Amino acid sequence: MxxxxxxxxxxxxxxxxxxxxxxxxxxxxxxxxxxxxxxxxxxxxxxxxxxxxxxxxxxxxxxxxxxxxxxxxxxxxxxxxxxxxxxxxxxxxxxxxxxxxxxxxxxxxxxxxxxxxxxxxxxxxGALRTPAVSALLARELAAPDSRSALVIGTGTQGRLALPFLLTTLPDLERLMLFGTHPDGIRAVREQLHAYFPDRELEIVTDLRAAAADADVVLATAGPGTPASVEAEWLKPSALSVLIGYGIAPSTLHTADRVIATSEAQMRVTGTDMAGADGELRAVHAEFPEVLAGRAEGRTDPGQRIFAYNSGLVxxxxxxxxxxxxxxxxxxxxxxxxxxx
Missing domain, CATH: 3.30.1780.10 (ornithine cyclodeaminase, domain 1)
Incomplete structure (x- = not known):
């Protein structure tokens, strides 16, 4: 036995x-x-x-x-x-x-x-692991004193994104959600209140304005989403995390630093983020090495960082x-x- x-x-x-x-x-x-x-x-x-x-x-x-x-x-x-x-x-x-x-x-x-x-x-x-990874990415890579987060998408990965974010970044104050499915929006709100009953969710319709106010942007939407946040919409110090869809390739190609859970998997599953030349940006560091202290994540408070969250078995x-x-x-x- x-x-x-x-x-x-x-x-x-x-x-x-x-x-x-x-x-x-x-x-x-x-x-x-x-x-x-x-x-x-x-x-x-x-x-x-x-x-x-x-x-x-x-x-x-x-x-x-x-x-x-x-x-x-x-x-x-x-x-x-x-x-x-x-x-x-x-x-x-x-x-x-x-x-x-x-x-x-x-x-x-x-x-x-x-x-x-x-x-x-x-x-x-999988439904728990992926938002937990995003929360760890945010803990390690978000700018100091980050206070606002924007989640794009209300599917499986979007529904627990904010509770996990608040677990690793409890000082977040403004919690924004962009979604197009009423049932999904309702589910996100229910999950947030189940874990953090005193926190309020702000539903946003002006994606550009919301992105401009967000310290952390989590793109969890499905491939049919109309959302596509451009790099120029973001704060200079913003962290954008790609899990599904919802942010444009410019967020990768103009970032000051690029962190991936796995560069090899990013090159296989992240081809939709390729630039005009058909290529992806090089990764500055892989996240396991950042966590272990053998590679640097954010090296300056003012950096704009792109993080790619792909599952590792x-x-x-x-x-x-x-x-x-x-x-x-x-x-x-x-x-x-x-x-x-």
């Missing part, structure tokens, strides 16, 4: 002939704080920067007509002693969002005992393992005799 020590006690994982499956509802029922999520993600980055984890480049499969896309990402967390593979598959890319199908799973193995830990739906892991592994710890301690999930 695999034994996992957690703050809640010691949990027992399946033996070598069973695999514990954590469904969407199992994962949804696990309580975890925003601070816990940020801490786990930060540790994953620091471990990678220390050379104790492995994060190979993802594999991608996409048919010629582009109706679907699939990814496979293998990695190892050296501190947690876990090897895992994450798979993501989206079908119906040419359809409206409500007609698309998306499935993502994470399978974890204990690299000290050689036994499986769990397989879980990875949707909530080591963060999924660390957070997924944390969920598995909590689930196993609570007896959640179903043990499946997969190898009998």
């Amino acid at each position: 695999t034994r996992i020590d957690t703050p809640e006690g010691t949990a027992v994982a399946p033996d070598d002939k069973t695999l514990r499956i954590l469904s969407t509802s199992d994962v949804a029922g696990i309580d975890i704080t925003l601070t816990d999520v940020v801490s786990v993600v930060e540790q994953a980055y620091r471990t990678l920067a220390d050379g104790r984890s492995d994060n190979p480049r993802k594999l991608t499969v996409k048919p010629e007509d582009g109706h679907s896309v699939a990814y496979a990402m293998l990695g190892r967390d050296g501190v947690r002693g876990v090897v895992a593979i994450k798979t993501s598959y989206k079908y119906g890319l040419h359809e409206d969002r409500d007609k698309q199908h998306y499935y993502t799973t994470l399978t974890l193995y204990d690299d000290e005992t050689g036994l499986p830990v769990a397989m879980l739906d990875c949707g909530r892991v 080591v963060t999924d592994i660390a957070l997924g393992h944390r969920f598995a710890q909590l689930a196993l301690a609570q007896g959640l999930g179903t043990a499946v005799p997969l190898w009998t």
Whole structure:
């Protein structure tokens, strides 16, 4: 049996002939704080920067007509002693969002005992991991005394962006949102009030004016967004973070410094930010190295910084393992005799 020590006690994982499956509802029922999520993600980055984890480049499969896309990402967390593979598959890319199908799973193995830990739906892991990374980027790269933030987009990544930002930058005063979907705007407001009931959300319609007042801009929108913030709209000291869509290539190409969670992934998934010559700007530093203190992020309070937030599987592994710890301690999930 695999034994996992957690703050809640010691949990027992399946033996070598069973695999514990954590469904969407199992994962949804696990309580975890925003601070816990940020801490786990930060540790994953620091471990990678220390050379104790492995994060190979993802594999991608996409048919010629582009109706679907699939990814496979293998990695190892050296501190947690876990090897895992994450798979993501989206079908119906040419359809409206409500007609698309998306499935993502994470399978974890204990690299000290050689036994499986769990397989879980990875949707909530990704929904938490990405805004946590943005919040860490803001903590490390935003100008000193930043007081205002603008979130563009109200989808999965936009809905928790502000609660995570307030977790790492509690002195933020003005919280702005630009969105075009009433249900999404309502969801963003509900999430903010769930975590920070005393904070108010300002819905903005003049994107240029909002961007001019924002110290931090998070672009989380989908590809169909009408938003496209230009560099000239931003404060001289602004931090702009690209997660999805919503800011123009000029924000990258005129930035004083460019930071990426992974330069290799930025060059694969960030091609829409290429300049007129078809090229992307060179990255000044990768974020894991910034966190570890081996590379500089912001070097001057007045710098305008562009940050590219692309997912690294080591963060999924660390957070997924944390969920598995909590689930196993609570007896959640179903043990499946997969190898009998």
